[in-house]
Amino acid sequence: MTDGPTYGFDTLQIHAGARPDPATGARQTPIYQTTAYVFRDAEHAAALFNLQEVGYIYSRLTNPTVAVLQERIATLEGGVGAVCCSSGHAAQIMALFPLMAPGRNIVVSTRLYGGTVTQFSQTIKRFGWSAKFVDFDDLDAVRKAIDEDTRALFCESIANPGGYVTDLPAIAAVADDAGLPLIVDNTSATPYLCRPIEHGATLVVHSTTKYLTGNGTVTGGAIVDSGRFDWSASDKFPSLSAPEPAYHGLKFHETFGPLAYTFHGIAIGLRDLGMTMNPQAAHYTLMGIETLSLRMERHVENAMKIAEWLENDPRVDYVTYAGLKSSPYNGRVARICPKGAGALFTFAVKGGYDACVKLVNALEIFSHVANLGDTRSLIIHSASTTHRQLSPEQQRAAGAAPEVVRLSIGIEDVNDLIADLDQALAKATA
Ligand SMILES: *Cc1c(COP(=O)(O)O)cnc(C)c1O
Numbered sequence: 001m002t003d004g005p006t007y008g009f010d011t012l013q014i015h016a017g018a019r020p021d022p023a024t025g026a027r028q029t030p031i032y033q034t035t036a037y038v039f040r041d042a043e044h045a046a047a048l049f050n051l052q053e054v055g056y057i058y059s060r061l062t063n064p065t066v067a068v069l070q071e072r073i074a075t076l077e078g079g080v081g082a083v084c085c086s087s088g089h090a091a092q093i094m095a096l097f098p099l100m101a102p103g104r105n106i107v108v109s110t111r112l113y114g115g116t117v118t119q120f121s122q123t124i125k126r127f128g129w130s131a132k133f134v135d136f137d138d139l140d141a142v143r144k145a146i147d148e149d150t151r152a153l154f155c156e157s158i159a160n161p162g163g164y165v166t167d168l169p170a171i172a173a174v175a176d177d178a179g180l181p182l183i184v185d186n187t188s189a190t191p192y193l194c195r196p197i198e199h200g201a202t203l204v205v206h207s208t209t210k211y212l213t214g215n216g217t218v219t220g221g222a223i224v225d226s227g228r229f230d231w232s233a234s235d236k237f238p239s240l241s242a243p244e245p246a247y248h249g250l251k252f253h254e255t256f257g258p259l260a261y262t263f264h265g266i267a268i269g270l271r272d273l274g275m276t277m278n279p280q281a282a283h284y285t286l287m288g289i290e291t292l293s294l295r296m297e298r299h300v301e302n303a304m305k306i307a308e309w310l311e312n313d314p315r316v317d318y319v320t321y322a323g324l325k326s327s328p329y330n331g332r333v334a335r336i337c338p339k340g341a342g343a344l345f346t347f348a349v350k351g352g353y354d355a356c357v358k359l360v361n362a363l364e365i366f367s368h369v370a371n372l373g374d375t376r377s378l379i380i381h382s383a384s385t386t387h388r389q390l391s392p393e394q395q396r397a398a399g400a401a402p403e404v405v406r407l408s409i410g411i412e413d414v415n416d417l418i419a420d421l422d423q424a425l426a427k428a429t430a
């Protein structure tokens with residue numbers, strides 16, 4: 001299928017990137033369970049290794065099943081290309097890798113997935129990189145945090161875990177003024193609810209583990225490039241603008257234009273970091289993505305009903321769901337994610353930390369797991385689990401205060417979910 005601008009999201013989520021298998025006519029994308037691909041002849045092999053011809057060499061770099069998923073995600077996000085990798089965290093490292101060098105930093109939102117806070121505040125230091133955590137609602141603070149060594153801004157569209165929506169156009173304008181790329185983690189929103197590139201993002205990263213796959217079966221990640229950033233406008237991004245010694249002095253930006261970042265991600269990133277998505281994982285995610293819009297509609301509808309029910313319950317202190325009129329971020333929903341504020345939010349149980357622990361233990365349909373974006377409803381007490389490594393100040397800044405639990409609302413019957421919360425709240429606050 002040719003991807004025309006005339007096709008709607010529901011069509012693209014099923015067809016983009018896929019075509020009947022040229023060898024067999026198979027209608028569903030086959031799982032190309034192979035490590036290597038036979039070269040036509042020695043010249044063909046040489047051209048592939050020189051990046052003069054695009055094709056398949058070895059599945060650490062490219063695989064036909066993974067390639068379909070890459071094209072599908074790039075299309076749904078409105079990007080020019082995508083690179084899939086083994087997990088969302090791999091995608092984050094892969095996204096930063098072409099931009100960074102020892103001594104360089106990124107300016108990042110305080111409202112991030114707990115694992116990302118740890119990756120950015122601790123682990124990347126081993127590469128000589130660092131992150132400055134800033135409140136992305138304070139644009140002056142973001143501007144002030146940017147210095148000569150800053151190479152990117154990073155935030156989430158709908159932030160995990162706390163019912164927060166980032167003002168993407170405002171942040172994109174700050175990044176633009178500084179000549180820096182804006183990277184947006186769009187995991188919680190998915191391209192059905194929010195398309196960060198339309199709001200000015202340079203790159204979009206995903207944990208495909210979550211809503212894109214949708215049923216909690218495989219881990220994966222993706223990096224989507226808008227193709228719009230001029231990597232040669234300054235000398236800040238030599239990996240993309242300067243000669244690459246590993247490819248006889250080839251300059252990625254000059255040679256591949258808007259596809260420079262994507263090609264670099266495969267030819268250098270996957271080749272040398274090896275954080276590759278396997279074809280089985282790509283298959284599961286392709287299956288999931290076919291129903292993305294249908295699932296997201298139900299996720300949002302259920303989340304809205306449950307958030308409203310909780311907000312009116314006397315056993316609950318407050319609910320942070322950007323879809324609620326009471327949320328300070330409700331106004332941004334209409335601009336940034338008009339189809340809904342996602343299905344992740346937190347609420348505070350009267351009785352604090354202990355009541356949260358009791359609630360989690362008393363639920364029957366909701367599963368207590370460190371995951372989100374599953375068809376089934378999930379709950380986690382972040383302060384005692386995913387955000388455990390953070391200080392209490394970091395926990396609060398990330399929306400994971402000790403007295404709140406995070407819900408990932410699934411697509412079950414909403415009345416059953418409300419009944420489950422009702423009986424568990426009774427036990428937790430007895
Ligand atoms: C889960 C998640 C990640 C990390 O992804 P993995 O696939 O678990 O490595 C990053 N960002 C967000 C918003 C997530 O929800």
